[in-house]
Amino acid sequence: MTKDNVNVQIDSVLYWHIVNPSQSIFGVSNVESALIERTQTTLRHILGMRVLQELIENREAIGEEIQEVIDTPARSWGVKVESVLIKDITFSKELQESLSSAAQAKRMAESKVIGAQAEVDSAKLMRAAADILNTPAAMQIRYLETMTNMAKGSNAKVIFMPTQQSGQELTPVQANQWEQMGKQ
Numbered sequence: 165m166t167k168d169n170v171n172v173q174i175d176s177v178l179y180w181h182i183v184n185p186s187q188s189i190f191g192v193s194n195v196e197s198a199l200i201e202r203t204q205t206t207l208r209h210i211l212g213m214r215v216l217q218e219l220i221e222n223r224e225a226i227g228e229e230i231q232e233v234i235d236t237p238a239r240s241w242g243v244k245v246e247s248v249l250i251k252d253i254t255f256s257k258e259l260q261e262s263l264s265s266a267a268q269a270k271r272m273a274e275s276k277v278i279g280a281q282a283e284v285d286s287a288k289l290m291r292a293a294a295d296i297l298n299t300p301a302a303m304q305i306r307y308l309e310t311m312t313n314m315a316k317g318s319n320a321k322v323i324f325m326p327t328q329q330s331g332q333e334l335t336p337v338q339a340n341q342w343e344q345m346g347k348q
Contacts, residue, residue: 165211165212166211166212166214166215166216166219167212167213167214167215168215168216170216170255170259171255171256172211172216172219172253172254172255173253173254173255174207174211174250174252174253174254175250175251175252175254176203176207176227176230176248176249176250176251177248177249177251178199178200178203178245178247178248179245179246179247179248179249180199180238180243180244180245180246181243181244181246182195182242182243182244183242183243183244184242185242186242187240187241187242188241188242188243189242191240191241191242192241195241195242195243198237198241199234199238199241199243199245202234202237202238203230203234203248206230206233206234207230210226210229210230210233211226214226216255219253220253223250223253224250226250227247227248227249227250228248230248231245231247231248234248
């Protein structure tokens with residue numbers, strides 16, 4: 165059982181060999197069962213100090229930690245522990261489904277945050293573009309583009325109208341003259 169009260173089933177492998185046959189015979193009654201028991205006890209103890217996420221992410225480090233703990237008694241039995249490997253971690257279907265849905269919810273939340281950030285960036289760019297298009301020079305360009313599009317028609321009659329530039333406005337007399345020219 166892990167620190168966060170999750171029941172797991174662990175498959176592990178212990179690689180060892182005898183380096184001192186007399187110690188292995190006289191130091192312990194059954195070397196193999198003593199190593200297995202010591203490894204299982206150490207594995208339970210170390211897993212009980214970790215949460216499930218740590219167990220999943222740090223298999224190799226946990227295996228090395230188990231090896232360090234059992235190495236001292238194993239040496240006194242004339243045995244060299246080569247390595248401890250955690251092969252498989254199994255937990256209930258309910259927990260698997262729960263972890264899967266939690267991961268999916270996390271991905272959805274992250275995608276919403278990314279989408280919201282993209283909308284904020286887009287709004288900033290739109291505002292900057294609107295500010296640029298609101299300048300007198302941009303208005304003049306849009307005016308000329310509109311006039312060009314209007315002149316492309318087959319029945320188009322082109323009348324150039326003065327625009328307001330630098331605060332200049334048409335006087336009533338000038339406006340009347342332009343109006344008369346347009347009627348001709």
